[in-house]
Amino acid sequence: MTTDSDTPWLTDQEQRAWRTHLDVSRLLMHQLERDLQPFGLTNNDYEILVNLSEAEDRRLRMSDLAASTLQSKSRLSHQITRMENAGLVRRESCESDRRGLYAVLTEEGWDTMRRVAPHHVASVRKHFIDLFSAEDLQALRASLTPVAEHLRTERGGV
Amino acid sequence: MTTDSDTPWLTDQEQRAWRTHLDVSRLLMHQLERDLQPFGLTNNDYEILVNLSEAEDRRLRMSDLAASTLQSKSRLSHQITRMENAGLVRRESCESDRRGLYAVLTEEGWDTMRRVAPHHVASVRKHFIDLFSAEDLQALRASLTPVAEHLRTERGGV
DNA sequence: CCCATTTAATTCAGTATTCAACATTTACGG
DNA sequence: CCGTAAATGTTGAATACTGAATTAAATGGG
Known part of the structure; x- marks a missing residue:
């Protein structure tokens, strides 16, 4: 670990x-x-x-x-x-x-x-969606995407 | 609804x-x-x-x-x-x-x-945490907080 | 004071999820 | 080709979750 x-x-x-x-x-x-x-x-x-x-x-x-x-x-x-x-x-x-x-x-x-x-x-x-401004939603997606990618590789690859 | x-x-x-x-x-x-x-x-x-x-x-x-x-x-x-x-x-x-x-x-x-x-x-x-910059993490928290509040009132109040 | 409500927590029955074991078919190395 | 390994899905038993019903105690209006 x-x-x-x-x-x-x-x-x-x-x-x-x-x-x-x-x-x-x-x-x-x-x-x-x-x-x-x-x-x-x-x-x-x-x-x-x-x-x-x-x-x-x-x-x-x-x-x-x-x-x-x-x-x-x-x-x-x-x-x-x-x-x-x-x-x-x-x-x-x-x-x-x-x-x-x-x-x-x-x-x-x-x-x-x-x-x-x-x-x-x-x-x-x-x-969810309507509780963010367009910019915040965009920022959210941008910062969450690498996390999702990290977790996907963690899952399969290892 | x-x-x-x-x-x-x-x-x-x-x-x-x-x-x-x-x-x-x-x-x-x-x-x-x-x-x-x-x-x-x-x-x-x-x-x-x-x-x-x-x-x-x-x-x-x-x-x-x-x-x-x-x-x-x-x-x-x-x-x-x-x-x-x-x-x-x-x-x-x-x-x-x-x-x-x-x-x-x-x-x-x-x-x-x-x-x-x-x-x-x-x-x-x-x-999770280390995959964000300090600013992004701060922004994440800021934009997610109202969502959490909304959901909490939705849950109890109604 | 008393009875009806509300609150705290559990229980029960039905449903969903997990994990390992299995059957079947395909892939591949020699 | 053959035989072993890997992949596709399913099954069954054990575990966990849900929502309604239940028990028990506190609260509060008349």
Whole structure:
């Protein structure tokens, strides 16, 4: 891991930044979850719907879907099973690689997506986006991007 | 909820900022969790330890602990039960209000905290804090603070 | 004082997540 | 080619989370 002995403790500024980030993450997820509840969807459901509806033919390989939603394969498998039971997606086998499966958006899944998306966007605006100035949002993205990159390499590479 | 019909979709900039924030949140939590694993702690465990060790007499009422860690009472109750079994905390009844309970840090909990904290701080630095310039970190905190406040009122008030 | 409310915390049942074990198919080195 | 290794997904058991119902104690208006 890291050499601990000479790692300086967080300053007051750093402490505050860190805790604020933590709080925002958690509160935000909770709020979005609450706003999706009336539509019978969870954040996870919604994210799957987004990814599939943006994909070629509204379908993705399980692995790719797991990667792009940052979940384990196991978790995704359970998740897709639930959504399959709910009629939002279905599994389809893959010609070129007989180990593989596609998760495919059903008509119902697509309709659900189109119906819910505007509300979700409104929710994201209300609780996040619209609370920043354009400049702040730009700055936020700029400073967060290297962090995301760092974490992605940390994750795969090592 | 919100009037949906006239909510503009997210622009490209907004979209990117939003997704980057999401990715950072998730990847970061995963990474911190991984870094805590060798010590047999989860993020949730660690957060409880932090809160208790900073508190008067290293103890907090269940309600207060739930509030400051932003969890439901139910979840906290389970969490404390687990940590009690692990010997990190214990429950103590409250004199002034016989409905109430304190969660109290044990010696072992305190020792664990002192042992693990440096590593955790190193982890937070490595994967978050040290990836920003001082100015960016300050800007981050400044722009995130109103969001946290908004979400907190949204949560309790309504 | 008494009863209806509110507050503190837990419990229970249903659901979701994790982690390891497994089956199957593909890739590749010799 | 063969056989071992790697990749794709699923499953099952253990663990954790959620939301509603429950117990118990405090509060407060009439």
